Amino acid sequence: MINLETPRKFRAFIDQANKVADNFLRANSRKYDLAEHTYPKELDMLASLVDGMSDSGQGQGAGATGVRRDDVEAADSSQRDGKIKNGANMSSALSIIEMCWGDVGLLLTMPRQGLGNSAIASVATDEQLERYKGTWAAMAITEAATGSDSGAITTTATKDGEYYVLNGEKIFVTSGDRADSVVVWATLDKSLGRAAIKSFLVTKNTPGIRVERLEHKLGIRASDTAVIVLDNCRVHESNLLGNPDVDPKEGFAGAMATFDNTRPLVAGMAVGCARASLELIRELLEGAGIEIDYDTPIQSQSYAAATFIAMEADWEASLLLTMEAAWLADNRKPNSMEASMAKAKAGRVGNDITLRCVELASTLGYSEMSLLEKWSRDSKILDIFEGTQQIQQLIVARRLLNLSSTELR
Amino acid sequence: MTNRKDPMGIGLQVLNRIASMPGIDKLGLRKTTEKAVYHGAKSGFQTAGVVNRTFKRVTSSGKPTRLSRTKDSGVFDLSPTEDQKMIVDVITDFAKEILRPGAGAAEVSNDTPKEVLEQTSEFGLTLLNIPEALGGLSEDRSTVTGVLVAEALAEGDMGQAVACLAPAAVATALSLWGSAEQQETYLPAFASDDIPTAALTIAEPRVLFDPFVLESTAVKTADGYTINGVKSAVVRGTEAELFIVGADLDGCGPALFIIESSTEGVTIESDPSMGLRAAGLSRLVLHDVKLAEDALLGDGSADDYRECVRLSRLAWASLALGTCRAVLDYVSEYVKGRTAFGEPIANRQSVAFMVANMAIELEGMRLVTYKAASRAEQGLDFAREVALARRLSSEYGMKIGTDGVQLLGGHGFVKEHPVERWYRDLRAVGVMEGSLLV
Numbered sequence: 001m002i003n004l005e006t007p008r009k010f011r012a013f014i015d016q017a018n019k020v021a022d023n024f025l026r027a028n029s030r031k032y033d034l035a036e037h038t039y040p041k042e043l044d045m046l047a048s049l050v051d052g053m054s055d056s057g058q059g060q061g062a063g064a065t066g067v068r069r070d071d072v073e074a075a076d077s078s079q080r081d082g083k084i085k086n087g088a089n090m091s092s093a094l095s096i097i098e099m100c101w102g103d104v105g106l107l108l109t110m111p112r113q114g115l116g117n118s119a120i121a122s123v124a125t126d127e128q129l130e131r132y133k134g135t136w137a138a139m140a141i142t143e144a145a146t147g148s149d150s151g152a153i154t155t156t157a158t159k160d161g162e163y164y165v166l167n168g169e170k171i172f173v174t175s176g177d178r179a180d181s182v183v184v185w186a187t188l189d190k191s192l193g194r195a196a197i198k199s200f201l202v203t204k205n206t207p208g209i210r211v212e213r214l215e216h217k218l219g220i221r222a223s224d225t226a227v228i229v230l231d232n233c234r235v236h237e238s239n240l241l242g243n244p245d246v247d248p249k250e251g252f253a254g255a256m257a258t259f260d261n262t263r264p265l266v267a268g269m270a271v272g273c274a275r276a277s278l279e280l281i282r283e284l285l286e287g288a289g290i291e292i293d294y295d296t297p298i299q300s301q302s303y304a305a306a307t308f309i310a311m312e313a314d315w316e317a318s319l320l321l322t323m324e325a326a327w328l329a330d331n332r333k334p335n336s337m338e339a340s341m342a343k344a345k346a347g348r349v350g351n352d353i354t355l356r357c358v359e360l361a362s363t364l365g366y367s368e369m370s371l372l373e374k375w376s377r378d379s380k381i382l383d384i385f386e387g388t389q390q391i392q393q394l395i396v397a398r399r400l401l402n403l404s405s406t407e408l409r
Numbered sequence: 410m411t412n413r414k415d416p417m418g419i420g421l422q423v424l425n426r427i428a429s430m431p432g433i434d435k436l437g438l439r440k441t442t443e444k445a446v447y448h449g450a451k452s453g454f455q456t457a458g459v460v461n462r463t464f465k466r467v468t469s470s471g472k473p474t475r476l477s478r479t480k481d482s483g484v485f486d487l488s489p490t491e492d493q494k495m496i497v498d499v500i501t502d503f504a505k506e507i508l509r510p511g512a513g514a515a516e517v518s519n520d521t522p523k524e525v526l527e528q529t530s531e532f533g534l535t536l537l538n539i540p541e542a543l544g545g546l547s548e549d550r551s552t553v554t555g556v557l558v559a560e561a562l563a564e565g566d567m568g569q570a571v572a573c574l575a576p577a578a579v580a581t582a583l584s585l586w587g588s589a590e591q592q593e594t595y596l597p598a599f600a601s602d603d604i605p606t607a608a609l610t611i612a613e614p615r616v617l618f619d620p621f622v623l624e625s626t627a628v629k630t631a632d633g634y635t636i637n638g639v640k641s642a643v644v645r646g647t648e649a650e651l652f653i654v655g656a657d658l659d660g661c662g663p664a665l666f667i668i669e670s671s672t673e674g675v676t677i678e679s680d681p682s683m684g685l686r687a688a689g690l691s692r693l694v695l696h697d698v699k700l701a702e703d704a705l706l707g708d709g710s711a712d713d714y715r716e717c718v719r720l721s722r723l724a725w726a727s728l729a730l731g732t733c734r735a736v737l738d739y740v741s742e743y744v745k746g747r748t749a750f751g752e753p754i755a756n757r758q759s760v761a762f763m764v765a766n767m768a769i770e771l772e773g774m775r776l777v778t779y780k781a782a783s784r785a786e787q788g789l790d791f792a793r794e795v796a797l798a799r800r801l802s803s804e805y806g807m808k809i810g811t812d813g814v815q816l817l818g819g820h821g822f823v824k825e826h827p828v829e830r831w832y833r834d835l836r837a838v839g840v841m842e843g844s845l846l847v
Contacts (some may be wrong), residue, residue, distance in 0.1 A: 001482050001490055002553045003787075004780035008483030084486045294796035295715060300619050312793075313800035316780075317773030324776060327485055341769045390762075393769075397761035400768050401741055407753075408761050 004320060007086035010094055017095045020046065021102025026371075029103045032222035033374050037214055039178065040106060040222055047111035087330035089261075093268045093322055100272030104378045105222030107269070114175050115139035115262065116183035119199060122258045123242040131238075132201060138179035139258075140170035140228050147172075148391050150185070151194040155230060157186035162237050164200060166208070166230040172385075176226025177211050180204050183241065184230060192246055199241045208233030219377030260336055262386060264325035267342035270350030270382040271319050277357040277375045278315060282308060284361055304360055311353045318346035337399040344392035347383030354379040455678045455694075458670030461650035462605065466703075467593040473707070474540045474592060476550045476584065478788035487779070489557060497557050499532065504565025504731075512566035512830065515687035519679075520645065521572035529573040530604045534558060538581040538846075543592055544600025545584070552720070552786040555847030556727040556778060563731030567834040568687030570728060571845065575644035575688070578724075578846040579607035582653050582665065582717065585846075586707040591667065595651065610693055611655040611663075611718065611843025612642040614680075620655065620718045620842040623663045625695065627656040633701040634658075636666060636674075639694050642844045646677040646691030653706060654693065655714070655843065664709035665717065666700060674698035684833030717846065719795045723785065724845035726778045726798040729806035729838040733771045736813035736831050740764060743817055763812050770805035777801055782847065803839025810835030 006014065024046045032040050099107040107113075116137025124132065146152045155168025166186050173182065181203045188196040202209050212227040237244065282292065290304050298306045321342040328335035354376035358365035365372040383389045398408050489497065507525060515521050537555055539545025562570035580599040583592055598605050611620050625638020636656050643649070650670050658664040668675065676694040707713055741764055744755040754760045778801075781794035813828040814821035821828045 001479075001486055002488070002493075002779055003482050003484065003486050003783045004776065005481065005483075005485065005783070005787075005789075007485045008481075084484055084488060086485050090485065294792040295621060295718065297617070297619055298796075298800060300617055309796060310800055310804070313777070313797040313804075314773075316777050316794070316797045317770075317801060320776035320780060321769075321773055323485060324487060324772075327487060338772070341772055344765075345769050345773055390758075393762045393765045394758070396768060397758075397765035400764060401745060401755050401761060403745075403755060403761070408756050408758070 004323070006094065007090060010086065010091050013091065014094050014098055017098035018101070020049075021098045021100075025099060025102030025106045028106060029222075029371055029374065030368070032103075032106060034221075034368075036216065036221040037177075037224060040109060043106065043110055047113070050110065051112060085330045086327070089264065089326040089329040090323065093264050093326040096265050096268040097272040097275070097319075097322075100269040101276045102272075103222065104269055104273050104382070105220035108174055108220060108223035109178060111178075112136040114179050115258070116179065116181065116201070118262055119183045119258045120201070120241065122261060123199065125242065128201075128238075128241060132181070135181045135201075135203070136175070136179045137181045137183050137201065138173050138175040138226075139183050140173045140176065141185045142172045143169060144171055148388060151197065153185055153187060153197065154190070155184065155186040156190070157188055157198065157200060157240075159188070159237075160234070163234045164237060164240065166200065166202070166233040166235060168230050169212070170228045170230070172215070173226045173228050174223055176228050177214060177224040182209065182228060184228075186230075188246060196246045198244065200235050201239045201241060202230075202233060202235055206233055206235060218380060219374070220381055259386060260339060261329070263339035263343045264322050264329070264335070266382060266386045267318065267322040267325065267339075267346035270346035270379060271315070271322055273375055273379050273382065274315055274318070274346075274350040274353040277354045277372060278308075278312060280370075280372060281357040281360055281365075284364070307356065307360065311356060314345075314349040315353060318342065318349045321345050337396055340387070340392040340395040340399075343387060344389055344396065347389050347392070350379045351376075351383050455676055456647055458646075458672070458675040458677055459606075459648060459650060461670045462598070464594050464598065464651070464669065467590055469589040469593050471589045473587060473589045474542050474584075476538065476540055476547055479549045479551075479786040481787050481789075487776075489553075493554055493557055496532075496554065497561050500558055500561040501564070503528065503532070504562055504570075508562065508565025508569050509735075509827075512569065512687065512827065513824075515566065515569050516830065517686075519681055519686050520689045521569045521687045525569055526573055529562075530576075534573060535577040535580050535599050535604055537577065538584050539596055539600060540584060543584070543596045545580075545596075550786040550788070552723070552782040552847050553779065556723065556730075556782040559724055559727035559845070559847060560731040560734075563728040564735050565731075566687065567728050567732045567831075567837070568685045570731070571644055571685055571688040574724070574845050575609070576604055576607040578609040578721070578844065579651060579653050581720075581846040582609055582706065585716070586665070586713040588703070588707055590703060591706065595667070605650040606645055606648040607651040607653075608643045608646055608649045608693075609653045609717075609721070609843050609846065610640040610643045611721065612841065613639060614641040614692065618842070621663060621715075623655055623657040625654070625656040627658045627664065627666060627700075627705075629659050630699070633699065634666065634704060636668070636695045636698040636700060639692055641680060641690075641692050642841055643677070643680075643691045643693045644844050645689040646693055647679060647689065649677075652693060654695070655717075656695075658705075658709060662711055663714050665706040665714060666704045667706055668695075668698060668700065668704065672698055672700070683836055684830065685837050715792075718842060719792060720785065720846045721841075721843050722795050722799045723778065723781055723791075724847045725838050725841050726774070726781075726795075726802035727847060728845075729802035729835060730771070730775050730778060732831050732834055733767070733774075733806055733809045736809050736828060736835075737764070737767050737771060739826075739828060740767070740813055740816045760816065763816060767809050767812060770801070771809065774798065774801040774805055785847075799839070806835045806838045 028042055114137050116139045120132050141150055157164040157166050181201055184200050184202050208231050210229050212229045215225040285304055292305045292308050298309050325335050325339040325342045358372050358376045361372050536545040583595050627634045627636050652668040654666050654668055655663050674696045678692040680690050680692045682690050744760050745753050747754050778798040781791050781798045784791040810832040814832050817828055
């Protein structure tokens with residue numbers, strides 16, 4: 001039955017998440033935005049809480065460990081009884097919305113919730129899962145000359161007996177400094193193209209891996225963004241996540257599997273961040289006597305009220321697209337296009353809304369005494385990382401028009 | 410008054426001279442000019458309302474029958490029920506086989522063929538919101554079904570969809586807000602084999618129209634009410650036997666009134682508009698129309714009127730979904746086939762991204778519209794969601810319509826392709842108030 005309300009069973013959980021976000025994240029927002037690169041110690045306590053929830057099974061997807069692709073048991077059960085599920089994908093999306101309503105940067109630096117952790121969950125063998133339990137793993141893919149075209153990375157992994165020797169330089173590694181391990185994408189053989197790209201888990205204490213510097217950023221300043229150098233870094237072959245064979249047919253899919261699961265979550269980040277701005281601007285406008293009326297035609301209301309409704313409409317669309325992508329994943333339906341739609345819409349709308357809310361709030365919005373200006377800086381990256389706006393549009397267009405990457409470039 | 414010395418006046422005189430020239434016939438131009446003149450006159454074409462059938466007044470002291478609310482399943486779910494799938498399948502076939510091919514001819518005739526209207530009656534579209542006890546199809550509110558049906562019809566042709574759905578709006582209004590007497594007097598006709606042509610009208614033709622600030626008035630008299638005003642967006646008004654009309658009641662705010670078409674003082678003026686030509690849009694001119702007390706729909710509460718406005722906006726958003734899907738499908742095919750500079754234009758990012766963004770916005774507006782509908786049928790407050798759905802369907806509906814023409818280039822501008830009609834139809838979405846309900 002068509003129903004787009006928040007699943008009943010998650011309502012209490014979301015409420016909790018909101019309180020956590022308010023007390024641990026929002027409360028520390030400005031502090032760590034100003035003290036860039038200072039470790040947010042308040043998060044350690046929160047991380048233990050989340051770990052506990054994940055381990056007890058009550059986490060309901062609160063963490064980055066997400067859903068494994070080959071969750072066979074779940075697949076069978078939902079196909080057998082045909083019942084619609086609201087599962088871990090949905091609850092993860094909803095919880096990340098609350099966390100980012102709190103603070104995007106602080107969410108990104110939650111211990112043991114790195115993108116590398118998602119990669120491990122998506123791609124690792126069962127033995128590796130056990131071995132890497134409890135680590136905080138960052139993800140290192142991007143290089144100075146290679147961002148969107150991740151198939152063109154030049155970091156190499158050369159086999160030497162039972163080891164691989166890694167050489168290269170990675171940039172934009174979120175939590176690169178604070179994490180205790182890094183999942184590094186490297187190629188086994190550049191001449192074999194994308195199929196030869198594999199990911200390796202490298203613990204920070206391994207000789208040959210070092211954090212070269214930390215970036216100073218426009219936003220999400222609470223999150224450390226590192227340049228990491230691999231200089232003849234030797235890792236044992238058992239650190240190669242998943243399948244070591246170069247299979248041209250499987251190609252890139254293994255490595256990219258992580259992103260299909262995380263794309264709706266990144267959309268959720270933008271949804272949460274924008275909601276923070278919308279709620280505050282509404283409070284400010286209503287405090288200034290502006291009435292926002294859902295029945296009076298928008299063209300007959302003040303510019304501010306009409307703008308608010310227009311922003312809220314776009315926001316609602318991005319929320320529901322995110323929930324749709326999560327719902328499809330929970331119900332074992334393909335969601336690649338919808339995930340990209342969600343990320344594209346939420347990314348651009350999140351940025352528009354946060355910027356326009358500053359505009360509406362005049363110099364109050366522009367001041368560091370309000371969080372509005374901070375949210376408008378944080379939102380920009382959400383339309384860029386994990387697949388830019390333009391890449392998302394490319395993915396949607398190719399699916400829709402049934403075009404290959406050689407046809408629609 | 411044309412002044413000989415006035416430049417415009419001189420222009421008109423010249424035109425008049427051209428028109429009287431025998432040469433115009435040689436060039437085969439007379440027919441075209443005559444058509445234009447006829448059309449100009451037709452805009453002002455006025456008629457009294459058709460003689461309506463007798464609606465046998467029923468006196469009842471019972472309570473009106475209302476549909477119950479659908480229960481909240483507690484689960485986020487985008488799957489239609491089996492029933493909904495069946496209905497939508499049938500309607501989709503009909504839209505594809507009948508409505509779409511007939512759209513051009515319907516436009517030219519400014520009306521929808523009788524056979525099409527009868528077929529949709531046979532589908533039971535009018536009965537969706539009439540309670541079973543009164544001859545209808547439902548126990549529970551089925552707003553979502555209404556949305557899905559409107560969407561499916563509009564994918565075929567919005568104009569004909571509007572014509573087909575208009576009588577159902579009157580039936581729905583009677584179901585949702587009418588008194589027991591009104592339900593028993595009028596609903597049997599809607600559940601019969603011979604459904605009355607009927608129209609619900611709230612809109613008035615003026616700039617920045619606000620449905621909550623009506624200029625049409627209803628003044629309470631000793632015998633009932635006297636109504637004055639001009640209403641617009643009246644679907645197939647020249648054929649309608651029964652109207653439900655919004656008017657301001659004694660300066661206290663808008664209410665709805667039942668008016669039979671033969672009532673003295675009722676005049677219909679044909680109002681061909683930018684699009685929705687097959688819907689026979691007209692204006693209803695009410696001059697000292699005297700109504701009995703029982704003409705006030707239900708108890709005339711502000712809540713009922715507000716719900717009417719919201720449900721009609723939801724209906725228009727639903728139509729937008731269908732027509733936008735038609736545009737998206739059409740342009741997707743076109744850009745893959747059309748070549749320029751050695752390859753299909755679909756291979757160019759600027760073209761491909763326009764199509765991708767159409768799909769993204771359509772999916773967003775679809776979900777928000779469904780959410781509003783699902784809240785409405787569960788009895789939850791849906792004012793916010795309808796406002797958001799209206800904003801999206803108006804803004805992006807029109808963007809999709811205009812991009813649809815753009816992607817076909819010059820071919821999009823001519824009537825050989827349907828995109829120009831969808832452009833004109835989609836402009837209605839942000840403009841319309843009333844006329845339809847879900």
